[in-house]
Amino acid sequence: MSYDKLKKLKDKYAIVGIGYTPQGKVPNRSALSFYVEAGINAIKDAGLKKEDIDGLICYRQFGALLNEPEPTPYLIAQMLGIQPTILSQESYCPRHHFVQAISLLEAGFCNYVLIIYADNGFSGNRTFVEEATHPEPKNDNYLYGEFGFVGDYALAARRAMHEFNTGPDTWKEIAVSQRKWAMLNPIATMNQKPLTYEEYLNADYIIEPFRKLDAALISDGGRACIVTSVERAKDLKNPIVSIMGIGEANPSIDIHQATYITGPTGAKKASEMAFNMADITLNEIDACEIYDCFTYTVEITMQDYGFFKPGEGKDFFKDGYTAPGGKLPVNTSGGLLSEAYFMGLTPITEAVMQLMGRCGQRQLGMAVGNKKPEIILCSDNGGVLQTHATIILRRQ
Amino acid sequence: MNTFLPTPTADTAFFWEATKNKQLKFQKCSDCGYVRWPASIACPQCHSLNFEYVISKGIGKIYSFVVYKVAFHKAVKDSLPYVVAIVELDEGPRILSNIINCDPSNLRCDMPVKVVWEEALEFNIPKFELNF
DSSP, rough: OOGGGGGGGTEEEEEEEEEEEOOOSSSSHHHHHHHHHHHHHHHHHHHGGGOOOEEEEEEESSSSTTTTOOOOHHHHHHHOOOOOOEEEEETTTHHHHHHHHHHHHHHSOOOEEEEEEEEEETTTTTOGGGGGGSSSOOSSSGTTOSSSHHHHHHHHHHHHHHHHOOOOOHHHHHHHHHHHHHHHEEEEEEEETTHHHHHHHSOOEEEEEEGGGGGGGOOEEEEEEEEEEEHHTSSSOOOEEEEEEEEEEEOOOOOOTTSTTTSSSHHHHHHHHHHHHHHHOOOOOEEEEEOBBBBBHHHHHHHHSSOOTTTTHHHHHHHGTSTSSSOOOBBOOOOOHOOOTTTTTTHHHHHHHHHHHHHGOOOOTTTGGGGOOOOOEEEETTTTTTTTEEEEEEEE | TTTSOOOOOOHHHHHHHTTTTOOEEEEEETTTTOESOOOOOOOOOOOOOEEEEEESSSEEEEEEEEEEOSSGGGGGGGGOEEEEEEEETTTTTTEEEOOOOSGGOOOOTTOOOOOOEEETTTEEEEEEEEEE
């Protein structure tokens, strides 16, 4: 299938406001409260009125914690005091939320779409294997002591070790470089916690071949952003960051049956679609914000994007190539591994902030020894490599 | 590790019934011959609803495996460390299981394995050990 029709969408839509909340460990807060605060802050940041918001897209919350009600879009809209034309809540995360937002804007259903993700996962002890705390088994995976994401991604990583000789020597580079970025980001959970190769390699495995340092953080907090047309963005206060290219692919097969877990994953197809729309090549990318639920996810994503050949990640990531001052900055907020976990909104909002020039000490440019970025490549991934999106953002 | 018991559904009842006789039973498409797992009403390859059952020989290889070093549930605390694996059976299907009776540090992907059965009330749970 040709995606040439998407070319007319190139640089037509923009992300015009970002909403942050306190993040990391923030006790005594409901997930709903983070949704509302992130939404308010995004509206404020864009310089819009709440009445302008006519589309609201929220993540399908993991099961609510701490005896709270589900934070549905109804509740969130009510608490924001808005009555949007379109409400949506689904599980395909920001990667699909942006496709949906662009579609709604292009078709004319909406003018300003607000996208929010929030959770109180840290204080609520979310394990991402929440079934495991459930007293009764819900599926036959339990029979084998198999409890979810960490083990499933570790299965993918192990097969990759076998097929193209990757492993902890590659992943330690990713973990350490991202930690260096986090140390420049005052709101990163790991801002005060330097990490050395030795500490990484001496850490215990949780599910071999993964250590805890290979896995994303679990965070309290929320993140939001607003999508509108570039035409409307011209009347707003922030520098314009446009969506230059976007692509999505959903190989969908469960990890236990999938054979694409060592690549090419959905990253390949999604990126071909996004780069086709943007009409650029990898050479024009100034920095990357790659969805990093695990270190291996960064490796396989960038490998499938074509930055290096299978197994060459170890050389690619070494010597701080992706760290502050490196040739290709990756995950400049610290990412999901070292900043905070807000699904695909952690990478995407960081790209927007970098392109707007609002990143303080970690701002890409002369100060950290990198080029001031014009084009940033973002990714989002979900399930166990079952779904992927590539989003290329550009400073106008 | 048999604190948990099989949870047969309308789709998987045939599979668990067969384990009572220590048989690994799968659906094979009558039209294209594809042996499928998980169980489903239709063949994901050709959409045919016609199928017959096949009994796997229980022989295959380790597609991938991990070693749990942390108990994500109290029921598995005494089993640590244990190996969770994707086993690729000779007939085609890939199933989740454990590799037992082994030193996890000696395991590698693609090693040959064979089924061994663990009792769980009226059912038997298919697990695997190295097959040399």
